[in-house]
Amino acid sequence: MKHQHFKKIFLLIIICASCLMTSGQTLLDSTALNQLSDKDKPALLTQLAEQSRINGDYKAAIRKAQQSAALALRFKNLAEVTKAYTIQASIYATTKNFVSSKKAGDSALFIAQQSRQPIAMAYAYYAQALFYNAIDNSEQITKYCGLALKLLEKTADPYLSAKIYYLLYMINTHWDDVKNVNKYARAATENALKTTDYNLLGNCYTALSVAADYNYASTKNPVFRDSVIYYLNKAQNLYQQYPKYVARKTYGIACINSADYYLRYFSDTDEAAKANAIRYAGLANEVMKGAINGEEIRASSLGILSEYAKRNKNFVMTEAYLQEAYSILKTQKVPSYYTLINIVTALAKFYEQQGNYEKALAFQKRVTEYNSRYFDEKRTLNAQKLEVQYEAEKRNNEVKLLKQRAQYARQQKYLYIGIAIASILGLIFMFRSYHFRLKYSLQRERQLHLEKQDAELLMKFEKEEQARLKAEQLLLESQQQQLQKEVMASQLQLEHKKEVLFQLKEKLSDNQKLNINKIWNEELMLDNDFEEAKFQIQQVHPDFFSTLNQKAQQKLTPLDLKLCAYLHLKMDTKKIAQLMHIEAKSVRMSRYRIKQKLGLGKDEDLKLFLQEMV
Known part of the structure; x- marks a missing residue:
């Protein structure tokens, strides 16, 4: 058998077996269950299930995990329920029962979401990563591991962190990514050192030995080659120090990898290397005798x-x-x-x-x-993987669709609520606007009413003021007319006196005999007539003569105007004749002439025309 064939076998064991070795914090005695209350049993059952899983007793592990989930659910310990489902997802993934692994992972995620606890969600995401690791979907593994680690930043759990980093280390060995293999192997070990899980720590030391093997293959630096056996020895020492807490398979893998190390890196003539290789191969064979699923290592x-x-x-x-x-x-x-x-x-x-x-x-x-x-097995497994992956993607798409629909429903609900609120606010605004407008209209109406009243009062006041002013004007006009009539009457009287005095002078100069008493009596009578004329002349329009001249078709003489004034004063022909010292016949002739000058008809009365002039 050529050396390279064994190398393939050993590397396969390292990777495949590492998938199985992920926890087991303490060695537990199932008899301790009888000493606990039902409320406290789930945590112990979960640990016992994990211990059975590590030892390869998958049936017992499933049974205990189911018991743990049922009891924890009864007491609403949702974080413990999530852990129990995570163990089931891990076992089903290892045994290639992809459908059950997916169901267990989804159950873990559902319960964790109900709990709203970061640690529960981190376990649920780890369960999802284990399922996708079983069907070789690296993208989803990385996604869920990242989500879990982000939650663990809030709630520290070195045990779970170590397991997640270990899973990331394994998928990077598939890609031969030396940098990430080293990174995640170190991170897993650092977190495992913070726990009391020596089995997990032993697997992390084995991971560091694999990382050192990668480093040596890429650099040929002998320091890395020595690191391989160094970390494998640390893993073996853990088993020797804590044989009850480290699984035989973990120790067997460390031994078989040590034997492979000496086989690959040392020459055929190196007796010490040969002795070590034979010793470690023998230890691996011995420790795995009677162990469950130890056939490959043996x-x-x-x-x-x-x-x-x-x-x-x-x-x-x-x-x-x-x-x-x-x-x-x-x-x-x-x-x-x-x-x-x-x-x-x-x-x-x-x-x-x-x-x-x-x-x-x-x-x-x-x-x-x-x-x-x-x-055939690979084809069947690949078909199952594809089918399960298709169903998983279909389910995820359905979940996404449901979430989108739920989100759309929420958005629609919020939209309707917003519309309802906007409508209510709109109605309130319209009501208040209507109220304000009504109030404004009433105020405006009252204001207009007041303004109307003010306007009416003002109009009434203005009318009264106009009436007063008109009355005053009429009074003034009447007073003015009266004054003018008095002046006109006085002028007429003065002219008459002047003419009387002139006649007296002529008579005296002619030595005529005068009857002074008769003249005196006649003058007294005329004065009384003039007093009456003064009272009547107050009714004459101040522009009497100008108006009369305007209406005349021919120019009126001063004598004509004087005769018109006497007629306007309602003096009869006899008095006018006496005042004017002419015959009554002459007065009648003058009246006829004036009537012609004024353009009056034959039937029109001159006296009435003059008296009606304003």
């Missing part, structure tokens, strides 16, 4: 022993080791075909080199058979 250790027996030309022991490894693997209910194919291939080549072509052909046929089974 087969790998026997493969290494057969390689050293072959180097020593001890072909009997070479055949014995390979046959024993083959027998061990065949006893598995579901054998690891990858390791089985490598062992059978080694047997076929061994018999071919020994010249036993019949056995070589027989084992080569088995290689073909196991390859076919391995291919």
